[in-house]
Amino acid sequence: DAGVIQSPRHEVTEMGQEVTLRCKPISGHDYLFWYRQTMMRGLELLIYFNNNVPIDDSGMPEDRFSAKMPNASFSTLKIQPSEPRDSAVYFCASSFIYKGNTGELFFGEGSRLTVL
Amino acid sequence: TQLLEQSPQFLSIQEGENLTVYCNSSSVFSSLQWYRQEPGEGPVLLVTVVTGGEVKKLKRLTFQFGDARKDSSLHITAAQPGDTGLYLCAGDSKADRGSTLGRLYFGRGTQLTVWP
Numbered sequence: 001d002a003g004v005i006q007s008p009r010h011e012v013t014e015m016g017q018e019v020t021l022r023c024k025p026i027s028g029h030d031y032l033f034w035y036r037q038t039m040m041r042g043l044e045l046l047i048y049f050n051n052n053v054p055i056d057d058s059g060m061p062e063d064r065f066s067a068k069m070p071n072a073s074f075s076t077l078k079i080q081p082s083e084p085r086d087s088a089v090y091f092c093a094s095s096f097i098y099k100g101n102t103g104e105l106f107f108g109e110g111s112r113l114t115v116l
Numbered sequence: 117t118q119l120l121e122q123s124p125q126f127l128s129i130q131e132g133e134n135l136t137v138y139c140n141s142s143s144v145f146s147s148l149q150w151y152r153q154e155p156g157e158g159p160v161l162l163v164t165v166v167t168g169g170e171v172k173k174l175k176r177l178t179f180q181f182g183d184a185r186k187d188s189s190l191h192i193t194a195a196q197p198g199d200t201g202l203y204l205c206a207g208d209s210k211a212d213r214g215s216t217l218g219r220l221y222f223g224r225g226t227q228l229t230v231w232p
Contacts (some may be wrong), residue, residue, distance in 0.1 A: 004158075031218050042224035043159075043204065050218055091158050095218075101147040101166065102208040102220055107158025 006092050006108035014116050018080040021111045023092030024073055033105065034067055034077050035091040043091070049075065061086075082115045089113070119143055120207055120223035128229045132194050137226040139188045139205035146208050148181055148188050149220065153202040195230045202227050 005024040013019055025032050033048040047057040052069045060067070064083070069075040079086055089112050093105040120141045129135055139148070147166045151159035163172050165181035165188060172179045176199075178191040188205055206220035 033219070043222045045219065045222075048219055055218065093158070097218065101164075102218055104149070104161045104164070105151075105159070105206075105220060107160070109156070110158055 004092055004094055004106050004108035006090075006111050008111055009109060010112045010114075012114045012116065013082055015083055016081045017115075018078065019082045019086075019113060019115075021077040021090050021092075021113070023075045023077070023108060025075070025092070025094030026106055027073065029094035029096050029106070030072075031095040031097075031102075032069060032075050033091075033093040033095070034075070035093065035107075036088045037091060037110070038088045046077070079113075082113075084115045087113055087115050119221040120205055122203075122205060122223035122226050124226060125224065126227050126229075128231070129195055131196055131230055131232050133230075134191070134193050135195055135228070136189055136191045137203055137228070139190075139223055141186050141207060143207070143209065144185050145221075146185070148185070148208070149206045150179055150188070150190055151204040151206065153204060153225070154200075159202075159204055192228075195228075197230045197232050200228060200230050 007022045030051050034046040035043050037043045046059045047067045048055055049069045065079055067077045089110045091107050091110045093107040095105045096103045123138050149164045150162045152162055153159040163179045168183045168185045170181045176193045180189050202225045204222055204225045206222045208220055
């Protein structure tokens with residue numbers, strides 16, 4: 001398997017523009033996570049899905065952020081409008097339940113977002 | 117508020133030295149995972165510990181889960197430059213009915229630099 005695939009790897013945009021980040025999880029994994037990583041705040045969970053259904057979106061900073069998972073092989077994280085404080089590395093990860101515990105999280109390589 | 121506190125936040129040592137990093141919480145976890153993240157990449161799982169008091173070894177790395185399953189430590193013997201990276205611990209907790217929530221709570225990480 002190719003692992004978790006994220007695109008784009010790098011995105012530079014201007015404040016106010018819409019940003020869409022994409023993720024293809026590992027086939028067979030039924031959990032998908034979106035994280036944001038910054039030096040100041042570390043790795044923050046934004047939202048996660050189980051079987052394509054959002055389970056917890058309490059980490060989504062505000063209404064400018066939205067995430068969808070229309071099917072088991074694709075998810076998007078959208079920021080509209082983007083602001084400079086959204087600059088961060090955004091990771092997608094997928095996982096499964098193993099012996100009743102959360103299994104290994106497989107992370108993508110991340111999407112580095114810079115909002116000018 | 118971080119559910120998992122990691123210390124130290126930064127560690128810079130010479131090749132050949134030993135070191136220990138800590139992961140502490142006031143909460144009980146059903147399992148705990150350690151990840152290592154290298155620049156420009158997503159975190160990669162090193163080990164999962166499940167049983168209180170469990171010790172696991174991965175070459176020069178020794179992981180221990182506290183008896184009460186609230187804390188963990190990672191000890192590296194004779195550190196090498198290849199050990200450089202961000203070490204993250206992540207705890208798995210269960211809902212009241214005993215099933216996993218399917219998500220991990222990450223600490224802020226320990227940034228380790230090993231100089232040749």
